[in-house]
Amino acid sequence: MxxxxxxxxxxxxxxxxxxxxxxxxxxxxxxxxxxxxxxxxxxxxxxxxxxxxxxxxxxxxxxxxxxxxxxxxxxxxxxxxxxxxxxxxxxxxxxxxxxxxxxxxxxxxxxxxxxxxxxxxxxxxxSNVLLVGTDQPFKSVKDVITAAKAKPDSIAFASAGQGSSQHMSGELFKLLAGADLAHVPYKGSAPAIQDLIGNQIPSSFETVTVALPHIQAGKVRALAVTSAQRSAALPNVPTMQEAGVPGFDVSSxxxxxxxxxxxxxxxxxxxxxxxxxxxxxxxxxxxxxxxxxxxxxxxxxxxxxxxxxxxxxxxxxxxxxxxxx
The missing domain is CATH 3.40.190.150 (Bordetella uptake gene, domain 1)
Known part of the structure:
Protein backbone atom coordinates (compact mmCIF):
# COMPACT_ATOMS: atom_id res chain seq x y z
CA MET A 1 0.00 0.00 0.00
CA SER A 127 29.40 36.28 -50.27
CA ASN A 128 33.01 37.38 -50.18
CA VAL A 129 34.81 38.64 -53.26
CA LEU A 130 38.41 38.41 -54.46
CA LEU A 131 39.66 41.93 -55.10
CA VAL A 132 42.88 43.29 -56.60
CA GLY A 133 44.25 46.81 -56.68
CA THR A 134 43.76 48.85 -59.83
CA ASP A 135 47.53 49.03 -60.38
CA GLN A 136 47.83 45.24 -60.38
CA PRO A 137 48.20 43.34 -63.68
CA PHE A 138 45.63 40.66 -62.77
CA LYS A 139 42.47 40.75 -64.88
CA SER A 140 41.15 37.31 -63.89
CA VAL A 141 41.41 34.60 -61.26
CA LYS A 142 43.51 32.55 -63.67
CA ASP A 143 46.03 35.41 -63.85
CA VAL A 144 46.40 35.29 -60.05
CA ILE A 145 46.77 31.50 -60.01
CA THR A 146 49.38 31.53 -62.79
CA ALA A 147 51.46 34.20 -61.05
CA ALA A 148 51.19 32.49 -57.64
CA LYS A 149 52.25 29.12 -59.05
CA ALA A 150 55.19 30.69 -60.88
CA LYS A 151 56.41 32.36 -57.70
CA PRO A 152 54.86 30.96 -54.48
CA ASP A 153 54.06 33.46 -51.70
CA SER A 154 54.89 36.39 -53.98
CA ILE A 155 51.27 37.63 -53.91
CA ALA A 156 49.86 38.73 -50.56
CA PHE A 157 46.17 38.86 -49.71
CA ALA A 158 44.60 40.97 -46.98
CA SER A 159 41.81 39.84 -44.68
CA ALA A 160 39.78 41.38 -41.87
CA GLY A 161 41.72 39.24 -39.38
CA GLN A 162 42.79 35.76 -38.36
CA GLY A 163 39.89 33.32 -38.50
CA SER A 164 37.56 35.68 -40.39
CA SER A 165 35.54 34.36 -43.32
CA GLN A 166 37.76 36.53 -45.55
CA HIS A 167 40.88 34.81 -44.19
CA MET A 168 39.37 31.38 -44.66
CA SER A 169 38.27 32.23 -48.20
CA GLY A 170 41.95 32.78 -48.96
CA GLU A 171 42.97 29.54 -47.27
CA LEU A 172 40.39 27.54 -49.26
CA PHE A 173 41.54 29.29 -52.44
CA LYS A 174 45.11 28.20 -51.74
CA LEU A 175 43.98 24.60 -51.26
CA LEU A 176 41.62 24.28 -54.22
CA ALA A 177 43.59 26.38 -56.72
CA GLY A 178 47.01 25.13 -55.63
CA ALA A 179 48.16 28.74 -55.44
CA ASP A 180 50.37 29.79 -52.54
CA LEU A 181 49.35 33.28 -51.45
CA ALA A 182 50.75 35.04 -48.37
CA HIS A 183 48.13 35.98 -45.78
CA VAL A 184 48.29 39.44 -44.17
CA PRO A 185 45.68 39.79 -41.40
CA TYR A 186 44.36 43.27 -40.58
CA LYS A 187 42.39 44.51 -37.59
CA GLY A 188 39.14 44.75 -39.47
CA SER A 189 37.89 45.35 -43.00
CA ALA A 190 38.36 49.12 -43.05
CA PRO A 191 42.19 49.20 -42.85
CA ALA A 192 42.46 46.22 -45.20
CA ILE A 193 40.38 47.80 -47.95
CA GLN A 194 42.19 51.13 -47.56
CA ASP A 195 45.58 49.49 -48.09
CA LEU A 196 44.18 47.68 -51.13
CA ILE A 197 42.88 50.96 -52.56
CA GLY A 198 46.25 52.57 -51.85
CA ASN A 199 48.03 49.65 -53.58
CA GLN A 200 49.92 48.83 -50.37
CA ILE A 201 48.80 45.22 -50.81
CA PRO A 202 47.96 43.54 -54.13
CA SER A 203 44.85 41.54 -53.29
CA SER A 204 42.16 40.96 -50.70
CA PHE A 205 39.19 38.80 -49.86
CA GLU A 206 36.36 41.00 -48.58
CA THR A 207 32.61 40.82 -48.04
CA VAL A 208 30.45 42.10 -50.87
CA THR A 209 28.86 44.49 -48.36
CA VAL A 210 32.17 46.26 -47.68
CA ALA A 211 33.61 45.95 -51.18
CA LEU A 212 30.61 47.06 -53.26
CA PRO A 213 30.94 50.87 -53.01
CA HIS A 214 34.68 50.68 -53.77
CA ILE A 215 34.06 48.41 -56.77
CA GLN A 216 31.38 50.76 -58.07
CA ALA A 217 33.72 53.73 -57.62
CA GLY A 218 36.42 51.97 -59.64
CA LYS A 219 38.89 51.98 -56.74
CA VAL A 220 39.37 48.18 -56.74
CA ARG A 221 38.82 45.39 -59.27
CA ALA A 222 36.54 42.42 -58.51
CA LEU A 223 37.69 39.09 -59.97
CA ALA A 224 35.26 36.55 -58.50
CA VAL A 225 32.74 36.04 -55.72
CA THR A 226 33.22 33.14 -53.32
CA SER A 227 29.65 31.82 -53.19
CA ALA A 228 28.34 29.02 -55.41
CA GLN A 229 25.94 31.46 -57.10
CA ARG A 230 26.63 34.94 -58.40
CA SER A 231 25.84 37.83 -56.09
CA ALA A 232 22.77 39.89 -56.99
CA ALA A 233 24.83 42.95 -56.04
CA LEU A 234 27.57 41.98 -58.54
CA PRO A 235 25.77 40.12 -61.34
CA ASN A 236 28.61 40.60 -63.83
CA VAL A 237 31.29 39.14 -61.54
CA PRO A 238 31.80 35.37 -61.98
CA THR A 239 31.84 32.86 -59.14
CA MET A 240 35.11 31.18 -58.21
CA GLN A 241 33.77 27.99 -59.76
CA GLU A 242 33.00 29.79 -63.02
CA ALA A 243 36.47 31.36 -62.87
CA GLY A 244 38.15 27.97 -62.80
CA VAL A 245 38.26 26.84 -59.15
CA PRO A 246 35.90 23.80 -58.88
CA GLY A 247 34.16 23.14 -55.57
CA PHE A 248 34.73 26.64 -54.19
CA ASP A 249 31.83 27.82 -52.02
CA VAL A 250 32.25 30.21 -49.08
CA SER A 251 29.67 32.53 -47.58
CA SER A 252 29.84 34.42 -44.31
Missing amino acids: QRRTLITASLLAGLAGLSNLALAQDAWPSKPIKLIVPFAAGGTSDILGRLLGEKLQAALKQTVIIENRAGAGGVVGADAVAKSPPDGYTLLLGTIASHAINPAMKSKMPYDASKDFAHVALLGSI WQAMYAPAGTPVAIVTRLNSEIEKILAMPEVKARLDTLGLVHNPLTPAQFADFNRQEIAKWTRVAREGKVQLD
Whole structure:
Protein backbone atom coordinates (compact mmCIF):
# COMPACT_ATOMS: atom_id res chain seq x y z
CA MET A 1 0.00 0.00 0.00
CA GLN A 2 2.81 2.38 0.93
CA ARG A 3 4.71 1.55 -2.29
CA ARG A 4 1.57 2.20 -4.38
CA THR A 5 1.10 5.54 -2.63
CA LEU A 6 4.71 6.54 -3.38
CA ILE A 7 4.37 5.62 -7.06
CA THR A 8 1.11 7.56 -7.33
CA ALA A 9 2.70 10.58 -5.67
CA SER A 10 5.69 10.42 -8.06
CA LEU A 11 3.41 10.23 -11.09
CA LEU A 12 1.35 13.17 -9.88
CA ALA A 13 4.51 15.20 -9.26
CA GLY A 14 5.77 14.38 -12.75
CA LEU A 15 2.48 15.35 -14.33
CA ALA A 16 2.45 18.56 -12.33
CA GLY A 17 5.97 19.34 -13.55
CA LEU A 18 4.95 18.79 -17.17
CA SER A 19 1.88 20.92 -16.65
CA ASN A 20 3.96 23.74 -15.17
CA LEU A 21 6.41 23.52 -18.08
CA ALA A 22 3.55 23.72 -20.57
CA LEU A 23 2.12 26.73 -18.75
CA ALA A 24 5.54 28.40 -18.72
CA GLN A 25 5.90 27.87 -22.46
CA ASP A 26 2.39 29.16 -23.12
CA ALA A 27 3.22 32.29 -21.12
CA TRP A 28 6.55 32.88 -22.87
CA PRO A 29 7.71 35.55 -23.15
CA SER A 30 6.60 37.14 -19.88
CA LYS A 31 9.70 39.33 -19.38
CA PRO A 32 12.34 41.08 -21.54
CA ILE A 33 14.51 38.97 -23.84
CA LYS A 34 18.23 39.61 -24.16
CA LEU A 35 19.83 39.21 -27.60
CA ILE A 36 23.61 39.04 -27.37
CA VAL A 37 25.55 40.23 -30.41
CA PRO A 38 29.13 38.92 -29.98
CA PHE A 39 30.69 41.73 -32.02
CA ALA A 40 31.15 45.48 -31.68
CA ALA A 41 28.39 47.95 -32.51
CA GLY A 42 28.11 49.14 -36.10
CA GLY A 43 29.00 45.93 -37.96
CA THR A 44 26.74 43.68 -40.02
CA SER A 45 25.86 41.47 -37.02
CA ASP A 46 24.94 44.48 -34.91
CA ILE A 47 22.81 46.06 -37.65
CA LEU A 48 21.00 42.77 -38.25
CA GLY A 49 20.55 42.14 -34.53
CA ARG A 50 18.95 45.53 -33.95
CA LEU A 51 16.68 45.13 -36.97
CA LEU A 52 15.50 41.72 -35.75
CA GLY A 53 15.20 42.93 -32.16
CA GLU A 54 12.86 45.72 -33.18
CA LYS A 55 10.64 43.40 -35.20
CA LEU A 56 10.66 40.65 -32.56
CA GLN A 57 9.50 43.14 -29.94
CA ALA A 58 6.39 43.81 -32.01
CA ALA A 59 5.79 40.13 -32.80
CA LEU A 60 6.30 38.84 -29.25
CA LYS A 61 4.90 41.92 -27.49
CA GLN A 62 7.91 41.97 -25.22
CA THR A 63 11.07 44.09 -24.94
CA VAL A 64 14.17 42.76 -26.71
CA ILE A 65 17.42 44.16 -25.31
CA ILE A 66 20.49 44.14 -27.57
CA GLU A 67 23.77 43.56 -25.74
CA ASN A 68 27.10 43.80 -27.58
CA ARG A 69 29.63 41.45 -26.00
CA ALA A 70 32.60 41.36 -28.37
CA GLY A 71 35.82 39.37 -28.19
CA ALA A 72 37.76 36.44 -29.68
CA GLY A 73 35.90 36.32 -32.98
CA GLY A 74 32.49 36.00 -31.34
CA VAL A 75 33.58 33.37 -28.81
CA VAL A 76 33.15 35.56 -25.71
CA GLY A 77 29.50 36.40 -26.40
CA ALA A 78 28.66 32.91 -27.62
CA ASP A 79 30.11 31.38 -24.45
CA ALA A 80 27.94 33.66 -22.32
CA VAL A 81 24.82 32.41 -24.09
CA ALA A 82 25.91 28.75 -23.91
CA LYS A 83 26.10 29.10 -20.12
CA SER A 84 22.77 30.95 -19.75
CA PRO A 85 19.53 29.34 -18.51
CA PRO A 86 17.69 27.58 -21.36
CA ASP A 87 14.44 29.46 -20.81
CA GLY A 88 14.11 31.46 -24.02
CA TYR A 89 15.19 34.76 -22.45
CA THR A 90 18.79 34.78 -23.71
CA LEU A 91 19.50 34.52 -27.44
CA LEU A 92 22.63 34.82 -29.57
CA LEU A 93 23.25 36.28 -32.99
CA GLY A 94 26.03 33.90 -33.96
CA THR A 95 28.09 33.72 -37.15
CA ILE A 96 30.34 31.48 -39.21
CA ALA A 97 33.19 32.69 -36.97
CA SER A 98 31.63 31.78 -33.61
CA HIS A 99 30.00 28.53 -34.75
CA ALA A 100 32.14 27.04 -37.53
CA ILE A 101 35.58 28.57 -38.07
CA ASN A 102 36.70 28.99 -34.46
CA PRO A 103 35.35 25.56 -33.37
CA ALA A 104 37.16 23.96 -36.32
CA MET A 105 40.47 25.75 -35.91
CA LYS A 106 41.02 26.32 -32.21
CA SER A 107 42.35 23.47 -30.10
CA LYS A 108 40.52 24.75 -27.02
CA MET A 109 37.01 26.17 -27.03
CA PRO A 110 34.88 27.05 -23.99
CA TYR A 111 31.78 25.57 -25.65
CA ASP A 112 30.72 22.89 -28.13
CA ALA A 113 29.20 24.70 -31.12
CA SER A 114 26.91 21.75 -31.92
CA LYS A 115 25.87 20.47 -28.49
CA ASP A 116 25.72 23.61 -26.32
CA PHE A 117 23.18 25.51 -28.44
CA ALA A 118 19.66 25.16 -29.76
CA HIS A 119 19.73 26.06 -33.46
CA VAL A 120 16.93 28.56 -34.02
CA ALA A 121 17.29 30.03 -37.52
CA LEU A 122 19.75 30.76 -40.30
CA LEU A 123 19.31 34.47 -40.97
CA GLY A 124 21.35 35.02 -44.10
CA SER A 125 24.61 34.58 -45.97
CA ILE A 126 26.99 37.12 -47.47
CA SER A 127 29.40 36.28 -50.27
CA ASN A 128 33.01 37.38 -50.18
CA VAL A 129 34.81 38.64 -53.26
CA LEU A 130 38.41 38.41 -54.46
CA LEU A 131 39.66 41.93 -55.10
CA VAL A 132 42.88 43.29 -56.60
CA GLY A 133 44.25 46.81 -56.68
CA THR A 134 43.76 48.85 -59.83
CA ASP A 135 47.53 49.03 -60.38
CA GLN A 136 47.83 45.24 -60.38
CA PRO A 137 48.20 43.34 -63.68
CA PHE A 138 45.63 40.66 -62.77
CA LYS A 139 42.47 40.75 -64.88
CA SER A 140 41.15 37.31 -63.89
CA VAL A 141 41.41 34.60 -61.26
CA LYS A 142 43.51 32.55 -63.67
CA ASP A 143 46.03 35.41 -63.85
CA VAL A 144 46.40 35.29 -60.05
CA ILE A 145 46.77 31.50 -60.01
CA THR A 146 49.38 31.53 -62.79
CA ALA A 147 51.46 34.20 -61.05
CA ALA A 148 51.19 32.49 -57.64
CA LYS A 149 52.25 29.12 -59.05
CA ALA A 150 55.19 30.69 -60.88
CA LYS A 151 56.41 32.36 -57.70
CA PRO A 152 54.86 30.96 -54.48
CA ASP A 153 54.06 33.46 -51.70
CA SER A 154 54.89 36.39 -53.98
CA ILE A 155 51.27 37.63 -53.91
CA ALA A 156 49.86 38.73 -50.56
CA PHE A 157 46.17 38.86 -49.71
CA ALA A 158 44.60 40.97 -46.98
CA SER A 159 41.81 39.84 -44.68
CA ALA A 160 39.78 41.38 -41.87
CA GLY A 161 41.72 39.24 -39.38
CA GLN A 162 42.79 35.76 -38.36
CA GLY A 163 39.89 33.32 -38.50
CA SER A 164 37.56 35.68 -40.39
CA SER A 165 35.54 34.36 -43.32
CA GLN A 166 37.76 36.53 -45.55
CA HIS A 167 40.88 34.81 -44.19
CA MET A 168 39.37 31.38 -44.66
CA SER A 169 38.27 32.23 -48.20
CA GLY A 170 41.95 32.78 -48.96
CA GLU A 171 42.97 29.54 -47.27
CA LEU A 172 40.39 27.54 -49.26
CA PHE A 173 41.54 29.29 -52.44
CA LYS A 174 45.11 28.20 -51.74
CA LEU A 175 43.98 24.60 -51.26
CA LEU A 176 41.62 24.28 -54.22
CA ALA A 177 43.59 26.38 -56.72
CA GLY A 178 47.01 25.13 -55.63
CA ALA A 179 48.16 28.74 -55.44
CA ASP A 180 50.37 29.79 -52.54
CA LEU A 181 49.35 33.28 -51.45
CA ALA A 182 50.75 35.04 -48.37
CA HIS A 183 48.13 35.98 -45.78
CA VAL A 184 48.29 39.44 -44.17
CA PRO A 185 45.68 39.79 -41.40
CA TYR A 186 44.36 43.27 -40.58
CA LYS A 187 42.39 44.51 -37.59
CA GLY A 188 39.14 44.75 -39.47
CA SER A 189 37.89 45.35 -43.00
CA ALA A 190 38.36 49.12 -43.05
CA PRO A 191 42.19 49.20 -42.85
CA ALA A 192 42.46 46.22 -45.20
CA ILE A 193 40.38 47.80 -47.95
CA GLN A 194 42.19 51.13 -47.56
CA ASP A 195 45.58 49.49 -48.09
CA LEU A 196 44.18 47.68 -51.13
CA ILE A 197 42.88 50.96 -52.56
CA GLY A 198 46.25 52.57 -51.85
CA ASN A 199 48.03 49.65 -53.58
CA GLN A 200 49.92 48.83 -50.37
CA ILE A 201 48.80 45.22 -50.81
CA PRO A 202 47.96 43.54 -54.13
CA SER A 203 44.85 41.54 -53.29
CA SER A 204 42.16 40.96 -50.70
CA PHE A 205 39.19 38.80 -49.86
CA GLU A 206 36.36 41.00 -48.58
CA THR A 207 32.61 40.82 -48.04
CA VAL A 208 30.45 42.10 -50.87
CA THR A 209 28.86 44.49 -48.36
CA VAL A 210 32.17 46.26 -47.68
CA ALA A 211 33.61 45.95 -51.18
CA LEU A 212 30.61 47.06 -53.26
CA PRO A 213 30.94 50.87 -53.01
CA HIS A 214 34.68 50.68 -53.77
CA ILE A 215 34.06 48.41 -56.77
CA GLN A 216 31.38 50.76 -58.07
CA ALA A 217 33.72 53.73 -57.62
CA GLY A 218 36.42 51.97 -59.64
CA LYS A 219 38.89 51.98 -56.74
CA VAL A 220 39.37 48.18 -56.74
CA ARG A 221 38.82 45.39 -59.27
CA ALA A 222 36.54 42.42 -58.51
CA LEU A 223 37.69 39.09 -59.97
CA ALA A 224 35.26 36.55 -58.50
CA VAL A 225 32.74 36.04 -55.72
CA THR A 226 33.22 33.14 -53.32
CA SER A 227 29.65 31.82 -53.19
CA ALA A 228 28.34 29.02 -55.41
CA GLN A 229 25.94 31.46 -57.10
CA ARG A 230 26.63 34.94 -58.40
CA SER A 231 25.84 37.83 -56.09
CA ALA A 232 22.77 39.89 -56.99
CA ALA A 233 24.83 42.95 -56.04
CA LEU A 234 27.57 41.98 -58.54
CA PRO A 235 25.77 40.12 -61.34
CA ASN A 236 28.61 40.60 -63.83
CA VAL A 237 31.29 39.14 -61.54
CA PRO A 238 31.80 35.37 -61.98
CA THR A 239 31.84 32.86 -59.14
CA MET A 240 35.11 31.18 -58.21
CA GLN A 241 33.77 27.99 -59.76
CA GLU A 242 33.00 29.79 -63.02
CA ALA A 243 36.47 31.36 -62.87
CA GLY A 244 38.15 27.97 -62.80
CA VAL A 245 38.26 26.84 -59.15
CA PRO A 246 35.90 23.80 -58.88
CA GLY A 247 34.16 23.14 -55.57
CA PHE A 248 34.73 26.64 -54.19
CA ASP A 249 31.83 27.82 -52.02
CA VAL A 250 32.25 30.21 -49.08
CA SER A 251 29.67 32.53 -47.58
CA SER A 252 29.84 34.42 -44.31
CA TRP A 253 26.59 33.62 -42.52
CA GLN A 254 24.57 35.01 -39.61
CA ALA A 255 22.25 32.94 -37.41
CA MET A 256 20.12 32.87 -34.26
CA TYR A 257 20.86 30.50 -31.38
CA ALA A 258 19.58 29.79 -27.87
CA PRO A 259 21.18 27.74 -25.07
CA ALA A 260 20.88 23.96 -25.43
CA GLY A 261 17.82 22.66 -23.63
CA THR A 262 15.61 25.59 -24.58
CA PRO A 263 12.08 24.14 -24.93
CA VAL A 264 11.27 22.99 -28.46
CA ALA A 265 8.04 25.00 -28.42
CA ILE A 266 9.99 28.22 -27.85
CA VAL A 267 12.60 27.41 -30.51
CA THR A 268 9.84 26.55 -32.99
CA ARG A 269 7.98 29.78 -32.30
CA LEU A 270 11.13 31.86 -32.60
CA ASN A 271 11.93 30.23 -35.94
CA SER A 272 8.40 30.92 -37.17
CA GLU A 273 8.43 34.57 -36.06
CA ILE A 274 11.90 35.18 -37.52
CA GLU A 275 10.91 33.68 -40.88
CA LYS A 276 7.85 35.97 -40.97
CA ILE A 277 10.07 38.97 -40.18
CA LEU A 278 12.65 38.11 -42.84
CA ALA A 279 9.85 37.83 -45.42
CA MET A 280 8.63 41.41 -44.76
CA PRO A 281 9.26 43.64 -47.81
CA GLU A 282 11.01 46.35 -45.77
CA VAL A 283 13.24 43.79 -44.06
CA LYS A 284 14.08 42.08 -47.37
CA ALA A 285 15.04 45.48 -48.79
CA ARG A 286 17.34 46.10 -45.80
CA LEU A 287 18.93 42.67 -46.19
CA ASP A 288 19.65 43.51 -49.82
CA THR A 289 21.57 46.63 -48.77
CA LEU A 290 23.64 44.44 -46.41
CA GLY A 291 24.26 41.88 -49.17
CA LEU A 292 22.49 39.18 -47.14
CA VAL A 293 20.76 36.30 -48.94
CA HIS A 294 18.17 34.42 -46.87
CA ASN A 295 17.25 30.76 -47.43
CA PRO A 296 14.56 29.56 -44.99
CA LEU A 297 15.54 26.53 -42.90
CA THR A 298 13.82 24.69 -40.06
CA PRO A 299 15.79 24.40 -36.79
CA ALA A 300 16.70 20.79 -37.69
CA GLN A 301 17.86 21.79 -41.18
CA PHE A 302 19.89 24.64 -39.74
CA ALA A 303 21.56 22.28 -37.24
CA ASP A 304 22.56 19.99 -40.15
CA PHE A 305 23.93 22.99 -42.08
CA ASN A 306 25.98 24.06 -39.07
CA ARG A 307 27.49 20.58 -38.68
CA GLN A 308 28.43 20.54 -42.38
CA GLU A 309 30.13 23.94 -42.03
CA ILE A 310 32.20 22.76 -39.05
CA ALA A 311 33.23 19.64 -41.00
CA LYS A 312 34.25 21.74 -44.02
CA TRP A 313 36.44 24.13 -42.02
CA THR A 314 37.92 21.27 -40.01
CA ARG A 315 39.08 19.77 -43.31
CA VAL A 316 40.51 23.12 -44.45
CA ALA A 317 42.32 23.51 -41.12
CA ARG A 318 43.80 20.01 -41.38
CA GLU A 319 44.81 20.14 -45.04
CA GLY A 320 45.95 23.75 -44.96
CA LYS A 321 47.68 23.37 -41.57
CA VAL A 322 45.80 26.41 -40.23
CA GLN A 323 45.60 26.85 -36.45
CA LEU A 324 44.14 29.91 -34.72
CA ASP A 325 45.77 29.48 -31.30
